[in-house]
Amino acid sequence: MKNTRRNFAFFSFYDRTGIEAYLERQAENGWMLDKTSAFGWHFRRIEPKKIHFSVVYFAKASAFDPEPSEAQLAFHDFCEHAGWKLAASNAQMQIFYNEAPNPTPIETDATLEVSAIHASTKKSHLTSYYLLAGVGILQAALFFWRLISDPIGVLASNANLFSGMCWILMLALSATEIVGYHTWHKRAKSAAELDGSFVETKGHRNFQIVILCMMLLAFAFLLISYGGSKMMLIAFASVAVVLGVTAIIVCTSELMKKMKLSAKINRNITILLTLVLAFGFTGVLLISVISRITSFLPEKVPVDTYEYNGWTFEVYRDELPLTIEDLIEIDYDGYSYEIRTLDKSVFIEQKEATQRPRKDALVHPDLDYSITTVKMPFMYELCKKALLDDFAHNYGHPEPEDDMWEEHIKIDATPWGANEAYQLKLGGELQQRFLLCYDNCIVEIDFDWDWQLTSEQMTAVAENLGK
Amino acid sequence: MAREKYQTLTEQMFYTLLCLKDECYGMDILDRVPAMTNQRVNVGSGTLYTLLEQFLDAKMIRETKVEGRRRSYILTDKGREMLEKECARIRAQLADYHMIFGKEEIQ
Structure with a gap:
């Protein structure tokens, strides 16, 4: 029987309520959160029990910090003094647990809590989604422009349909996150100022899962439609490049943290590396595709040739x-x-x-x-x-x-x-x-x-x- | 419309400042406030951490001692002034209440 397991948690960054409920359910089922990483949330087996979780946001923290800052550790000390132990942290998100029956919550002032969530979400999560939405709008506009100017070229190509669909889905995902977050923030800020209540967060977990499933299904369909041809290899290579580049970037950033490089250096090198690898690998892939097409075309073997x-x-x-x-x-x-x-x-x-x-x-x-x-x-x-x-x-x-x-x-x-x-x-x-x-x-x-x-x-x- | 900062103090702000009449470790406020209020008011650890940072920025308290990550604070004149202003406001509210309902109405 395995004593550890890894889940891919599809939560909006700010979905404090959803994450807490999810972790409490996991603990009741005998799984305790051990750590969070880019490759999933790690759990260890425990005796099933009722454990309270509290997700709080420490805006000064960064995903590139080599280790928690003194201020962050002092924050952890405060929480520990009140019986809250740190289970895991992911950039600004700090996940604590408390086994006492009715512990005092870590955040007891809704205005301060909403403000902390906003500062943290703005710093990382929201910026990424704004960037993704920007690229998504550009790609979706390009797709629709091509659809109007060359409808057959687009509609007859599964690859064009797939990439168009992926960008539209990414745009839908980022727009949902951005609009969802701002809607919640507006309501939460008003309620906190009005009567001090905290409006529960509502993420888009199911929507995220649906989007991912649609993309995987579309990719599977694309591969099937290529049916073992050279295009299938190219499709695999493209996905491998995306996954490979992501893995290299994440691992390099983690390595820099282990080397205790400052958050600023880590962030700058990571951004530079992302740009170099993204453009570099895309270029290499493009050149290799072009050279393969030049050297292998025509795919058909002629029955005869003449001079x-x-x-x-x-x-x-x-x-x-x-x-x-x-x-x-x-x-x-x-x-x-x-x-x-x-x-x-x-x-x-x-x-x-x-x-x-x-x-x-x-x-x-x-x-x-x-x-x-x-x-x-x-x-x-x-x-x-x-x-x-x-x-x-x-x-x-x-x-x-x-x-x-x-x-x-x-x-x-x-x-x-x-x-x-x-x-x-x-x-x-x-x-x-x-x-x-x-x-x-x-x-x-x-x-x-x-x-x-x-x-x-x-x-x-x-x-x-x-x- | 957003409330102007520190125009009024929340209960948690009020009792945090009150605890700092004498020098006190930040963390100890977590225990002092419920004890002082007979468990009626609790300050969350995250909330207290943020409040202390904000009070320091607003110069309502000052740091007196740093022992590793443990820090102690004390109320400044400005902080005292804020507390007095809040007391005056609460007293005025109470007086208004008495004027309308009389003293005997309070349970």
Whole structure:
């Protein structure tokens, strides 16, 4: 039977009432708090009994103190004189216990207590949440801006959805903590001044647990969706970097405390180390990802390669849903058939297919198309609009009379078996490039400029790509 | 609206200052106040620690002896003045009460 155990206590820093009740329950169940650390709260087994706990805040203390200051020790002496023994401390938070049946509380003046809680919370906890909220607002704004400017790029990528969701959750968590704290503080200050009563603190323990579970579930889903690919390794590496950097920072700070370095030196070195490691590791991860992608792409192995004008070209034999042979009779077997999944998420999947003749046989036609499958019907219109904007775009701001002016022309969709069909017009001339909207997917298909489309070929496109 | 500091003294402030008429260790006040008030008033150890710090800052008490972490204090003239002001206020309250209800009403 284990005599020690470690719990991850999800409490708001200022939640005096919640922490006391939690520790009293633990003692009744035979577990006594031994110490608190960044890696959890440590408990030791005791005879189950009723023990009173008191969480008080000593604003002058710091998480970087090598040891309790004289003032803090004098404070502990006062408490010990009244029967309160120190169980553990975590920066400004001091946790005492008392086994007497009805001990005098450590804090008997609500105004002074609220003021001590406020000074301590402002010093550490609230500052961290303000920083987190600031970064969260920036990241969430960036996510929504990308969602508006490139909805398919965001919605088709599980990684983008995951990081967006994480930042939104972090923002929700920090906002809840900040608003929750200020609401309590305002009420507690008024009540203390009015009648000297202490308004019990109310943390957001369940909300914090829900947020953590949602993030873990989302991460698990992300890993499953990568299904053993290189991206899975990158996702693991990213998490390992975050955990590794956190562990290095915490351990270095603890080491400096053991070396009795002053709180000021410890804090400055820790901040510097955090910045260096965070940027350094992110940079290393980014460089290694880029170098892996450069050196390992394409993931697919070509069935053949050939040289042409000093360049090496690869030949693929992927199975395409629509080939030139489905559309016309052709006596040529040197084509390269390639299909790639550009991105895939719970909402959208994007595939790109090409069928190209060898470079020494360019007399034969080629075929390019992309298929955007929309898995959630409510996103269909958003995707259609984004694809239409991209289909006929006017980057560089040409004038309507310029040769590069692009526009999409709505055409009869019936021959294509589609719900809607658009054709590209470039510099006033219709191109053999079409955007076809089917029930669950949107196809963009590009034929050679001199291809004479027949109704049978349009039907073949609908049958092969429009399902 | 926030109450101006020390305009009135809380019971805990009042008795803490009262204990310091003569030199006294800070910690001993924890026992003296309940004894003085027949257990009616208790000062929490955290509250007393903060009050002593605040009284020192406000020069209402001064430190007389430091023995390791044990420190003793004594009331200053300013502290005495605050106590007298508080007594006068309480007396005035009592007089007002008597004026309305008469002396016999007090239990």
